[in-house]
Amino acid sequence: MPVENSNTNLNKTIIKIEDFSFFYGNNQALFGINLNIPEREVTALIGPSGCGKSTLLRSINRMNDLVDEAKHTGKIILQDQDIHDPHLEVISLRKRVGMVFQKSNPFPKSIYENVVFGLRIAGKTNKSDLDEIVERSLKDAALWKEVKDRLKDNALGLSGGQMQRLCIARAIANQPEVLLMDEPCSALDPVATAKIESLIHELKKNYTIVIVTHNMQQASRVSDRTAFLYMGKLIEYDETEKLFTNPKEQQTEDYITGRFG
Amino acid sequence: MALKKHKTAQASGEPMVWMTAMGLSLGILMILGLLALIFYKGLEVFWPKRVAQIEIKTEDGHVQSLIGEIVLKRERSSHKISKKEKSEDIQRELQIFMGNKEALGQAFRFIGQDKIEKISHPQDVIKLERLEYGSAMGVPEAIYETGKPPVLYKIKEPFKKRFEELVKQYKQRWEEIRYIEKHSIGKINIEMEGLTLQKKKLEKESETLSQPSPEIQKQLQEIEKETQTLQNQYQILADQAKALRNKQKGAQLSLKLANGETSKVEFSQILEYYYPNQLTQWQRIKMFFHKIWLFLSQEPREANTEGGVFPALFGTLTMTLLMTIVVVPFGVIAAIYLKEYAKQGFLVRTVRIAVNNLAGVPSIVFGVFGMGFFVYMVGGSIDQLFFSQKLPTPTFGTGGLLWASLTLALLTVPVVIVATEEALGAVSQNIREGALGCGASKWQMIQKIILPASAPGILTGAILAMARGAGEVAPLMLVGVVKLAPTLPINSQFPYIHLDQKFMHLGFHIYDLGFQSPDSEAAKPIVFATTLLLILLVLLLNLGAIILRERLRKKYASGKF
Numbered sequence: 001m002p003v004e005n006s007n008t009n010l011n012k013t014i015i016k017i018e019d020f021s022f023f024y025g026n027n028q029a030l031f032g033i034n035l036n037i038p039e040r041e042v043t044a045l046i047g048p049s050g051c052g053k054s055t056l057l058r059s060i061n062r063m064n065d066l067v068d069e070a071k072h073t074g075k076i077i078l079q080d081q082d083i084h085d086p087h088l089e090v091i092s093l094r095k096r097v098g099m100v101f102q103k104s105n106p107f108p109k110s111i112y113e114n115v116v117f118g119l120r121i122a123g124k125t126n127k128s129d130l131d132e133i134v135e136r137s138l139k140d141a142a143l144w145k146e147v148k149d150r151l152k153d154n155a156l157g158l159s160g161g162q163m164q165r166l167c168i169a170r171a172i173a174n175q176p177e178v179l180l181m182d183e184p185c186s187a188l189d190p191v192a193t194a195k196i197e198s199l200i201h202e203l204k205k206n207y208t209i210v211i212v213t214h215n216m217q218q219a220s221r222v223s224d225r226t227a228f229l230y231m232g233k234l235i236e237y238d239e240t241e242k243l244f245t246n247p248k249e250q251q252t253e254d255y256i257t258g259r260f261g
Numbered sequence: 262m263a264l265k266k267h268k269t270a271q272a273s274g275e276p277m278v279w280m281t282a283m284g285l286s287l288g289i290l291m292i293l294g295l296l297a298l299i300f301y302k303g304l305e306v307f308w309p310k311r312v313a314q315i316e317i318k319t320e321d322g323h324v325q326s327l328i329g330e331i332v333l334k335r336e337r338s339s340h341k342i343s344k345k346e347k348s349e350d351i352q353r354e355l356q357i358f359m360g361n362k363e364a365l366g367q368a369f370r371f372i373g374q375d376k377i378e379k380i381s382h383p384q385d386v387i388k389l390e391r392l393e394y395g396s397a398m399g400v401p402e403a404i405y406e407t408g409k410p411p412v413l414y415k416i417k418e419p420f421k422k423r424f425e426e427l428v429k430q431y432k433q434r435w436e437e438i439r440y441i442e443k444h445s446i447g448k449i450n451i452e453m454e455g456l457t458l459q460k461k462k463l464e465k466e467s468e469t470l471s472q473p474s475p476e477i478q479k480q481l482q483e484i485e486k487e488t489q490t491l492q493n494q495y496q497i498l499a500d501q502a503k504a505l506r507n508k509q510k511g512a513q514l515s516l517k518l519a520n521g522e523t524s525k526v527e528f529s530q531i532l533e534y535y536y537p538n539q540l541t542q543w544q545r546i547k548m549f550f551h552k553i554w555l556f557l558s559q560e561p562r563e564a565n566t567e568g569g570v571f572p573a574l575f576g577t578l579t580m581t582l583l584m585t586i587v588v589v590p591f592g593v594i595a596a597i598y599l600k601e602y603a604k605q606g607f608l609v610r611t612v613r614i615a616v617n618n619l620a621g622v623p624s625i626v627f628g629v630f631g632m633g634f635f636v637y638m639v640g641g642s643i644d645q646l647f648f649s650q651k652l653p654t655p656t657f658g659t660g661g662l663l664w665a666s667l668t669l670a671l672l673t674v675p676v677v678i679v680a681t682e683e684a685l686g687a688v689s690q691n692i693r694e695g696a697l698g699c700g701a702s703k704w705q706m707i708q709k710i711i712l713p714a715s716a717p718g719i720l721t722g723a724i725l726a727m728a729r730g731a732g733e734v735a736p737l738m739l740v741g742v743v744k745l746a747p748t749l750p751i752n753s754q755f756p757y758i759h760l761d762q763k764f765m766h767l768g769f770h771i772y773d774l775g776f777q778s779p780d781s782e783a784a785k786p787i788v789f790a791t792t793l794l795l796i797l798l799v800l801l802l803n804l805g806a807i808i809l810r811e812r813l814r815k816k817y818a819s820g821k822f
């Protein structure tokens with residue numbers, strides 16, 4: 001199926017996905033995806049359950065390496081570098097491409113230690129540097145005001161929405177170029193969801209964000225561009241406004257009007 | 262359709278609820294019963310009982326009198342009694358502890374209740390703990406000292422004062438003698454041994470040389486000189502001890518026994534004393550705790566049937582802790598590989614089953630393995646390599662603290678592996694991905710996130726291992742436990758922790774007292790007391806680990822084990 005990448009109003013491309021297919025054992029999950037993700041914009045991946053959007057997202061920081069018998073063909077290029085290059089360390093990739101998960105997963109440590117986790121394992125120990133990064137990351141994640149007096153408390157004592165923002169703070173403490181979000185609001189109430197959404201608006205000034213969402217309203221609210229996937233294939237990829245108001249493909253229209261999925 | 266009621270109890274499953282509940286209650290009852298028995302019997306030993314004077318009718322109509330503690334009242338075994346004489350008194354018999362083993366020949370006696378004429382509690386009875394022959398009981402008559410007029414018991418105040426003075430004086434001197442013999446002379450012995458080894462080594466060296474080397478000759482002479490000084494020091498100390506020992510003779514207490522005879526007790530024999538029928542309740546309680554303290558802090562005497570269990574307690578504690586220090590890292594590392602790194606497949610499954618089965622292997626098999634592998638192979642090789650000058654006396658080539666700990670570590674490692682694997686598996690995939698997503702390598706993820714989060718579960722494994730290891734006796738008999746160890750495995754002699762030394766163990770102590778003792782009646786109370794102590798020790802170790810686990814659990818609140 002031909003996929004049109006409209007080039008109007010496009011920032012510089014940061015991630016280039018070229019003819020990317022992915023297999024779980026003998027099951028093919030993705031079929032020849034071609035996608036250019038622009039810098040400092042929010043790109044949403046939508047589609048019905050099992051369409052491969054999470055698989056695609058997790059391929060970008062090679063989180064799928066953890067799955068036994070996973071294999072792939074094609075390329076994903078981050079800033080002119082093939083992420084599957086055997087000489088490239090996965091760890092350095094994951095530092096450049098941070099991730100926020102569907103279910104918030106703070107470590108059973110203090111709030112402070114959660115934020116500096118990535119820095120500590122990278123070997124940074126200077127206390128004042130770390131303090132500064134903690135403050136900046138928590139401010140960026142709009143959590144600073146709520147937790148600044150209890151940084152030493154266990155992170156598991158936070159509310160669901162706070163935990164998710166803490167995970168965002170933890171991801172951006174590493175200063176990644178790209179932030180992947182896998183349905184970050186699916187376990188949150190509407191108030192917490194609204195907070196995260198406005199946070200995404202703020203974050204896109206500095207970071208490239210790729211977000212998987214089930215919620216089409218959310219996709220239309222937060223994203224600049226939207227990709228619709230169906231049965232492992234990329235059906236349509238366009239500016240969000242265009243895709244939602246004037247979809248080119250029948251399947252896209254069916255999906256966004258709620259006729260299936 | 263209307264909802265139906267159960268027609269029978271069967272259908273509601275009620276009988277099964279009852280049956281399962283009964284099974285559980287039965288188990289709990291049995292455990293509680295066992296604990297209650299051990300607690301009661303174990304603590305009863307220390308309670309200062311009143312001493313009774315019992316008058317009994319003998320067959321020929323005479324009246325015989327004896328003094329003792331009533332230890333046990335029990336039903337007579339039924340086949341001895343014909344049905345006609347089935348009165349209460351005939352059926353019951355008393356066990357009396359009379360002490361004075363050297364005078365009476367036996368310390369315990371059974372008496373039918375029907376034979377008893379009168380039981381009274383004379384005020385003047387004194388009970389003495391002695392160095393030898395167990396305790397003595399009787400009415401004091403007088404103190405005899407060479408060259409002094411006897412101090413009679415009838416004149417209360419001077420007797421009491423002199424008696425107290427003498428007991429204190431003799432005890433002090435006895436402790437002095439022990440210090441000299443065990444500590445000072447022991448130290449010289451160790452130094453001498455070192456010199457002898459040096460000498461042997463030099464002599465061997467000079468044998469290999471073709472010409473006698475003046476260097477070696479000089480060193481040998483020096484050693485000779487040092488040996489001589491040590492010998493002199495030893496002589497001085499030995500003379501000191503001998504002089505003290507001579508002073509220990511001379512003072513005696515004469516006791517009137519129940520059968521009318523008089524027994525003389527040397528003051529050097531008396532360790533503790535009290536008047537069992539004069540104690541107030543408060544004094545009795547104080548005495549009770551004092552006796553417990555003596556039991557815990559003293560060394561055993563008289564083939565372990567008297568005195569305390571301190572060396573056994575200390576040995577058990579040291580061995581268990583050493584075992585835990587070995588087994589936990591070993592088990593955790595193995596479990597990490599099995600769970601985190603190994604490719605899950607047929608091989609890993611087989612290994613896992615094998616590990617689980619290892620937990621079911623009879624412990625004596627581990628003992629045999631420990632002796633064959635650790636003691637003879639590893640220990641023997643160590644001796645060949647590092648202690649060859651001491652051979653044929655083995656250093657590590659014989660049972661000892663290290664080999665016992667390693668053998669038990671091997672025995673308990675499956676418990677730690679299984680518990681750790683479960684704890685590692687309980688850390689959610691979600692958190693693992695979080696760590697990897699932050700750029701952690703697999704090892705960093707395990708080290709920084711998974712291990713802390715599974716620490717409570719690992720500690721559960723350690724607790725189980727400790728409980729199992731502390732109570733194990735059979736393998737220890739092969740790899741280093743002895744009936745009586747001359748010194749503690751940790752003491753003030755360099756290198757302080759003696760891994761090669763044999764040690765005492767509470768479990769073995771129980772076995773030894775209960776089944777190997779020449780006087781099993783006399784040993785019975787101590788068996789119960791030692792059993793209680795072993796249970797309490799395991800409880801204490803576990804409690805420590807549980808407190809640690811709770812603190813960790815609070816810290817890493819996600820751990821649910």
